Structures are given as structure tokens and as C-alpha cells.
Amino acid sequence: MWAERQGLEVVRAGALTTVQDLGRPGHAHLGVPRSGALDEAAHRLANRVLGNPESAATLETTVTGCAVRALRATVAVVTGAPCPVTLDGRAAPWGRTVRVPAGSVLAVGTASYGVRSYVGFAGGIAVEPVLGSRATDLLSGLGPEPLRDGAPLPLGTPPDPGPVPGAPDAAPWQAPPRELVLPVRYGPRADWFTPEALRTLTARTFQVSSASNRIGLRLEGPPLERAYDGELPSEGMPLGAVQVPPSGRPVVFLADHPTTGGYPVIGVVPPEALCAAAQAAPGTAARFVPAGR
Amino acid sequence: MTTPPGRPTAIGTASRAGAAGPAVHPVGRRGLLVELAGAEATEALHAELLRRRADGTLPPVREIVPGARTVLLDGFESPEAVRRLAAELPGWAVPPLAGGTGAVVEIPIRYDGPDLADVAALWGVEVDQVARIHAATEFRVAFCGFAPGFGYLTGLAEKHHVPRRANPRTKVPAGAVGLAGEYTGVYPRSSPGGWQLIGTAPDTVLWDTDRTPAALLAPGTRVRFLPVEPPPLTPAPASPSSPVPPPPPARPPSPAPTAPPAPTTPPVSAPPPPPVDASGPHTAQYPGTPDKGQGPPSPPPNSPSAPSGRQPQPQPRGYVRVG
Numbered sequence: 119m120w121a122e123r124q125g126l127e128v129v130r131a132g133a134l135t136t137v138q139d140l141g142r143p144g145h146a147h148l149g150v151p152r153s154g155a156l157d158e159a160a161h162r163l164a165n166r167v168l169g170n171p172e173s174a175a176t177l178e179t180t181v182t183g184c185a186v187r188a189l190r191a192t193v194a195v196v197t198g199a200p201c202p203v204t205l206d207g208r209a210a211p212w213g214r215t216v217r218v219p220a221g222s223v224l225a226v227g228t229a230s231y232g233v234r235s236y237v238g239f240a241g242g243i244a245v246e247p248v249l250g251s252r253a254t255d256l257l258s259g260l261g262p263e264p265l266r267d268g269a270p271l272p273l274g275t276p277p278d279p280g281p282v283p284g285a286p287d288a289a290p291w292q293a294p295p296r297e298l299v300l301p302v303r304y305g306p307r308a309d310w311f312t313p314e315a316l317r318t319l320t321a322r323t324f325q326v327s328s329a330s331n332r333i334g335l336r337l338e339g340p341p342l343e344r345a346y347d348g349e350l351p352s353e354g355m356p357l358g359a360v361q362v363p364p365s366g367r368p369v370v371f372l373a374d375h376p377t378t379g380g381y382p383v384i385g386v387v388p389p390e391a392l393c394a395a396a397q398a399a400p401g402t403a404a405r406f407v408p409a410g411r
Numbered sequence: 412m413t414t415p416p417g418r419p420t421a422i423g424t425a426s427r428a429g430a431a432g433p434a435v436h437p438v439g440r441r442g443l444l445v446e447l448a449g450a451e452a453t454e455a456l457h458a459e460l461l462r463r464r465a466d467g468t469l470p471p472v473r474e475i476v477p478g479a480r481t482v483l484l485d486g487f488e489s490p491e492a493v494r495r496l497a498a499e500l501p502g503w504a505v506p507p508l509a510g511g512t513g514a515v516v517e518i519p520i521r522y523d524g525p526d527l528a529d530v531a532a533l534w535g536v537e538v539d540q541v542a543r544i545h546a547a548t549e550f551r552v553a554f555c556g557f558a559p560g561f562g563y564l565t566g567l568a569e570k571h572h573v574p575r576r577a578n579p580r581t582k583v584p585a586g587a588v589g590l591a592g593e594y595t596g597v598y599p600r601s602s603p604g605g606w607q608l609i610g611t612a613p614d615t616v617l618w619d620t621d622r623t624p625a626a627l628l629a630p631g632t633r634v635r636f637l638p639v640e641p642p643p644l645t646p647a648p649a650s651p652s653s654p655v656p657p658p659p660p661a662r663p664p665s666p667a668p669t670a671p672p673a674p675t676t677p678p679v680s681a682p683p684p685p686p687v688d689a690s691g692p693h694t695a696q697y698p699g700t701p702d703k704g705q706g707p708p709s710p711p712p713n714s715p716s717a718p719s720g721r722q723p724q725p726q727p728r729g730y731v732r733v734g
Contacts, residue, residue, distance in 0.1 A: 147554075305438065354478050354481065
């Protein structure tokens with residue numbers, strides 16, 4: 119049993135590495151954020167390459183990568199932000215499966231582009247789920263702690279037979295765009311803003327702020343002026359909400375966003391566009407393009 | 412300031428669903444935000460949505476999230492489902508909230524909060540009456556937010572609505588029972604907060620992920636506070652600085668308090684008490700706390716994001732953990 123459960127030991131946790139899966143949707147009415155991998159496509163792809171179910175938990179790094187020692191032989195893959203990968207100090211491929219013998223150290227380096235790499239293992243990270251998910255939710259503290267040096271990480275049972283026919287054997291990566299383009303559909307509170315602010319949102323360029331995190335992509339740029347100063351009674355906030363706090367600088371809500379809020383939402387970015395937001399480094403130019411009213 | 416658009420102006424208390432139809436706002440392509448005239452209409456619509464979901468007559472939707480005057484429906488399977496529902500929903504006949512049915516969650520309380528005297532003065536009653544009135548009220552969880560399991564409870568009569576404190580406390584203990592606007596809430600963990608504290612619920616675990624259900628309070632749950640000892644005849648420790656009920660602080664009637672306690676990021680060093688600003692979110696006043704969106708309780712509203720800081724830094728955990 120012990121041999122089944124043991125899996126990895128964290129050698130270098132990196133700046134912020136968390137366990138992520140597809141999150142815990144369906145509990146927002148209790149104040150529970152959805153959480154889950156920010157670049158969900160990269161997370162799913164890592165699992166497909168390994169033959170895992172897409173819901174298996176992976177590690178999400180933040181800029182500086184991480185390193186783990188395998189306590190038993192396993193197979194890993196790194197997707198998401200491209201980065202150098204090494205096995206016991208020797209170069210290993212990014213985006214393809216890597217066999218990791220027991221005792222070897224898999225190191226994921228600093229991202230060459232983008233922000234978040236995903237490190238998947240055959241069988242997935244097998245920490246105890248909370249409300250059906252193993253994801254770390256940094257807003258409300260649900261799920262496992264972020265990785266710490268020396269901490270153990272259990273692995274699940276490897277998939278049998280492994281990658282199914284038709285699964286990719288390598289992860290594609292498009293070169294990162296020079297600017298982040300986010301489709302936005304106005305509403306539900308577009309009428310709280312001046313016509314000028316609605317034009318500004320889609321006509322001007324913003325920059326990704328270094329204060330961005332798993333809760334929200336914060337943008338710097340021209341402030342969006344409200345037509346009303348009132349406080350909005352708390353209301354439900356969807357994933358992808360473009361919320362405008364009193365500073366006028368929009369925040370695009372990501373997976374760990376609060377479930378209710380009191381600042382108006384000028385528009386909503388569709389979930390599939392948020393993977394790119396998850397990889398936009400601070401300073402990246404960002405534009406919103408209208409996706410219809 | 413002009414009145415915000417939408418349907419925020421409930422006229423008097425005539426706010427049954429149906430009296431003024433709901434307004435439906437788009438939320439991306441897979442969601443809707445339904446806005447109503449008042450808390451009661453909102454709770455009635457929420458109950459109706461749950462009934463229809465249970466019946467199988469509501470198109471499948473991932474989240475149904477009530478707010479103070481709205482219900483968010485997010486994650487429909489198709490834009491067509493959204494369009495159909497948006498067209499149909501304003502015509503629904505929504506029955507008024509049924510009272511008196513279903514189980515009631517009882518929360519033991521000691522009415523020993525430091526703001527009892529202030530609340531008594533605001534209500535125009537003797538101090539011991541505050542406990543009697545509060546304990547005689549049947550509350551409902553209007554909505555949750557701010558932290559897993561935190562419920563905004565409605566039920567107090569309008570004349571018993573109170574503003575948040577002009578000077579939020581930098582630390583409110585877990586279990587404190589507070590009032591703000593039309594709401595009563597129980598702080599799930601120690602945090603800064605601006606609600607008027609009237610008591611303590613020492614033994615109630617609002618959120619426990621090892622329990623099923625994890626949340627003691629969900630939208631629609633009925634709640635009563637059970638005094639564990641008779642209401643004191645003399646005021647419990649009132650605000651130290653004001654043994655005598657101070658005159659009600661001059662405050663603009665504050666808009667609905669949108670936030671409960673604030674999950675805030677504990678600033679690196681203890682924050683100085685925020686400057687007085689009774690008018691709005693006290694957010695951005697804690698150094699180091701970026702204004703973020705939302706407004707849970709008051710103070711640092713949004714703290715959610717507050718924890719943010721810089722991207723690569725792990726946020727301190729635990730301060731948000733409930734329980």
C-alpha cells in the first residue's frame with residue numbers, strides 16, 4: 119500500500135507550484151471558487167499525452183519551474199509554458215513523455231515564454247480530493263498547500279495500458295503572441311460605465327500587471343470611468359468577468375476568483391480565452407476585442 | 412449621484428417578484444444575471460430556480476449563485492438555452508417565499524458583542540432588547556460569499572438595519588456575530604471587519620470539508636440564534652471607549668453592505684486602522700492591499716485578490732481557511 123502511495127519528493131518547490139486539476143465547479147453558491155488549472159488546455163494535454171484521464175492532477179508552476187525526485191519509477195511530461203527540462207541534470211524533452219527512474223530528479227526550469235508550465239505524471243498527483251477536486255485554491259485555502267521543499271507527493275495508479283491510440287505523443291506549442299487578445303462580451307453591468315469607457319475597453323491597449331495571480335489578471339492602462347458611483351449590492355461573479363474596481367483598472371477573473379463581488383462587471387471573457395491570459399507575463403500588451411453584445 | 416441603472420430601486424417594500432418583473436442581463440454567451448427589486452423577490456426566484464432544477468424543467472446549468480438582488484446562472488450548455496430562458500423567465504409566475512417549512516439551523520449565541528450598546532442606540536431600544544429581538548427573528552441565508560460557508564442572513568426588519576461601523580476593526584474574532592445593512596453574519600475566521608458585533612457563536616462550525624454537507628449554511632437555509640444564556644440585564648462590555656451609548660454616528664445611509672468580513676490579506680505588518688470612510692468600501696485603505704474587486708464585508712473588500720501580491724509569491728495560506 120505504502121509503495122503504491124509514495125510517489126515524489128519535492129526537491130525545489132519554485133516560486134509558486136500548486137497541484138491543479140479541473141477544479142470544483144458547481145459550488146459557487148457556497149462561496150467556493152472553481153479553482154483548477156489556469157491554462158486548462160495545457161493541463162488536459164499533459165494528461166492526454168500520458169494516457170491519464172484529463173481530470174488527473176498535475177503540477178502548475180509559476181515562472182521559475184520546480185524539481186521533484188521520483189521515489190518510484192514513473193513517466194512525466196511538461197506542457198504549458200516552454201522551459202528547459204532535465205533528468206538528473208541531462209537535457210530531456212519538453213512536451214514529450216520522459217521516463218523517470220526511481221531516485222532520479224526531474225527538473226523543470228524557468229519558462230522561456232509564458233508563465234505556467236504543467237508537469238504531469240502517469241496516474242496523476244494523488245493527494246486527497248476536497249469537494250471532488252485536488253486543486254489548490256489560493257483564495258479560500260481549499261486543497262493542498264503549495265509545494266514546499268522536501269514535501270512528499272503521492273502518485274496515483276498509472277494508467278493501463280497508458281496512452282490510448284490516437285492520443286498525442288507530444289504537446290504542441292504556438293509561439294507566444296506579442297500581445298494578449300481577449301474577446302469580451304459586454305455585460306452584465308456595461309450600463310454602469312460611460313460610453314467613453316466602453317469604447318476605451320476595446321480601443322486601447324492595456325498591460326498585464328505584475329500583481330496578477332491565480333485570482334485575476336490585473337491590467338494597467340487607461341482607467342474605465344463609471345457612469346454611477348454607487349456601490350453594487352453583492353452579486354455572483356462568473357469566471358472571465360472583467361470587473362472594474364474603483365481604480366478603473368480592469369481585472370479579469372481567473373480560476374480562483376471570488377464567487378461574489380461588489381464592483382461592476384463591464385464584460386465577460388469566454389473561458390476558452392483564459393488559457394492565453396494564464397500565460398501572459400507581466401508587461402505583456404493586452405487588448406479586448408468585442409465579441410458582440 | 413444618479414441612480415444606477417437596472418432595477419436597483421425597490422419602491423418601498425413592494426418587492427415581490429411579479430410586482431416588478433426581473434431584468435435579465437447577459438453574462439458571456441453561457442450565462443445570465445437576473446436582477447430583482449428586493450431581497451425577498453430574489454430569494455423567491457432562487458427557490459423557484461432550485462425547484463425547476465430539481466424537476467428537470469430548468470436547462471442544465473453549472474452554477475446558480477444568488478446575490479443581494481440578483482441570481483447568476485452560469486454554465487448553460489448552449490447559447491440557445493440561454494436565449495430561450497432569457498425570453499421566458501421574466502414571464503414566470505414565482506410564488507412568494509414559503510415561510511415556516513423545512514428544517515431550521517440553530518446557532519447557539521451569547522449576546523456579548525462590543526457593539527450591543529451602539530446597536531441598541533441605533534434601534535432606539537434598551538440594550539437587553541437587542542438580544543430579544545435578534546433571537547426572536549427567523550433568518551434565511553440570502554446568499555453566500557466572502558469565504559466558503561459564509562452566509563449573509565436576512566430577516567431583520569428594515570428599522571433594524573444598521574450601517575457598518577465607521578471604523579472597521581482590524582481584528583474580529585472567529586465566531587463573532589455581526590450586523591451590517593440588512594444582514595447578519597457569523598465571522599468564519601478571524602479577520603478585519605466593519606460589522607457591528609452583537610454576540611459570539613462559539614460552537615458553530617460553519618464550514619468543514621470532512622462533513623457532508625461541508626457548508627452549514629447554504630442559500631435558502633433558515634436560521635435561528637439560540638441564546639445560550641438569558642440576555643444580560645446590563646450591557647455586556649460595550650465599546651471600551653464609550654460606556655454610554657454614543658449618538659449614532661453620522662453616516663450617510665450606506666448602500667447595501669456588500670461585503671462581509673473581509674478576507675484580507677494580512678498586510679505584512681499590522682495595518683493601521685483605516686481612515687474613517689463611512690461611505691464606501693474601505694478597501695484600498697490598507698497599505699499593501701490592492702483594491703480588488705469585490706466587496707465582501709467591508710473593509711478590505713476584496714481581498715480576495717488582495718492576497719495577490721506578486722505573482723510568483725505564494726500567498727500566505729490559512730488566513731482564508733475557514734473552520
